[in-house]
Amino acid sequence: MAYRETSRVRERKQATRTNILTNALALLNEVGFGGLQMATLAQRCSVATGTLYRYFPSKEDLCTAVFEHATEIEIAQVQQHLEAPETSADGLPAADRIADALTTFAKRALRAPVTAWALIAEPVEPAVVAARLRYRERYAGLFAQAIQQGIRDKTLPPQDSALSSRALVGAIAEALIGPLAHKSEFDPNQAITNSVRFCLQAITASSYTDSDTKG
Amino acid sequence: MAYRETSRVRERKQATRTNILTNALALLNEVGFGGLQMATLAQRCSVATGTLYRYFPSKEDLCTAVFEHATEIEIAQVQQHLEAPETSADGLPAADRIADALTTFAKRALRAPVTAWALIAEPVEPAVVAARLRYRERYAGLFAQAIQQGIRDKTLPPQDSALSSRALVGAIAEALIGPLAHKSEFDPNQAITNSVRFCLQAITASSYTDSDTKG
Incomplete structure (x- = not known):
């Protein structure tokens, strides 16, 4: 009879995976991706290094999973601030919700600067760079929805929400690189x-107009 | 007598290096970093693959050098637009020079979309990500100077030029990722x-004020 994974086995595997990611995230906050060592992590998780490799065949796989795990947490925070309350008609205008979401993003980043640097800027393997791209699309999608709502209810001027939302994500992430990389030069x-x-x-x-941008 | 590199040998080496980088840049514009093959490049340059490896010991080294070579060209374009003409008192205001520089950057990117994607967003090896960081600092430094001039001559409102300049670089780069990745959805x-x-x-x-951003 072929081996079939029971639901109990699946649950145990999921628990081990969650334990690894939780410990990896704590370690990331201390040493960044560059300092993440499979052996150190295995020790933290109280599992054999071999076990770690069964869950994450390479360090690049592990880093990608840690990136996704960490970024899901940040995305959830941003999303919570961006979403219009559906039960109430007197929600915050879109611009204020966007300001709240960006402020939360920035505050959380500067409060956990090693993790923020790792997620936003640290030189990492290509798979993690690819994950960064995917998640920046996710962030942009959320901001785009809020911008569209703002345009519809006329609290924001007409604009290309797909473009503005990406620019927002790029601007806030890159703006934080200064304070993250050169802490002493910036008041948080x-x-x-x-x-x-x-x-x-x-x-x-209101629109900046310059004939040169039309050329 | 120990071998000493004559100036003629140095010149020949420099010419070979330039030939490799010029061909690599042309190839990058066709296939991005992902498609860059040492063997194909060697053929284009009419050199043996072994010769290529003498100049660039690994593909990561080559890609980093190509990245730097390509970005120096873009930086020079941006710098030319940003620099205040020193011989004339009636130069363009800082905001217009910044608009010109950003427009040039964006136009050049959308005219060479494969190269632009490679330089701005393509998942690449850590050494190239590190080069991206360094060059974004260079770009930001140039914009920061222009912003400071604008603040001094009162054509721009007071602001943290170090932060605004980084945010500018992040915004323009990320804004272009949409048109570069989803060409059909955007009019260039x-x-x-x-x-x-x-x-x-x-x-x-003029300042956006929202009490929440002060919290």
Whole structure:
């Protein structure tokens, strides 16, 4: 009779996987992707290194899974602030929800700078760069929805939401690279305020007109 | 007597290196980093594959050098538009120079989309990601200078130029990822206009105020 995985086996595997990712995320917050060692992680998880490799065949696989795990947590935070309350008619205007979401993103990043650097900027293997691209699409999709709502209810000026939302994601991520990489040169609260202001001005301001941009 | 490299040997080596990088850049524009093959490149350069490896010991080394070579060309274009003419008192205001520089960057990207994707977004080896970080600092430094000039001559509102300049670089690069990755969904000229407008509004608009960003 062929081996069939029982639901109990599946649950146990899932629990081990979750344990590994939780410990990996804690380790990431200390040493970044560059310092993540399979042997150290195995020790933290109280599993054999061989077990770790059964779940994640390579360090690149592990890093990708850790990236996705960590970013899902950040995405959920952003999404919570962006989503319009469906039960109430007097929700915050789209611009304010976007400001809240960006502020939350920036605050969380500067509170966990090693993890934020790892997720946003650290030189990583191609599979993790590919995951960064996918998740930036996810972020942009969420911001695009909020921008569209703002345009519909006329609290935001007309704009290409697909383009503005990507630019927002790029702007907030890159703005934080300064404070993350050169901590001493930036006051964290000022950095958060200024990054969010940059983004909000970009999507709320009346049109900048310059004939050169039409060329 | 120990071998000493004569200036003629050095010149010949430099010429070979330049020949390799020029051909690599042409190849990059066809296939991106993912499609760059040492054997194909050697053939294009009319050198043995072994020779190629003497100049670039690994594909990662080659890709990093190609990235730097290509980005130096783009940086020079941006710099040319950003620099204030020193011989004339009636130069363009900083905001217009920044708009010109961003427009040039975006136009050149959409005109060479495979190269632009490779430079901006393609999943690449860690050494190339590290080069991306370094060059984004270079771009940001150039924009920061222009923003500071704008603040000094009061054509731009006061702002943290180190932060705004990074956000600009992030915004323009990420905005172009949409048109580069999903070409059919974007009109290139509209994408250029809208990306530049986003950036200009961010640095020129009067302050967006929202108590939540101060929290």
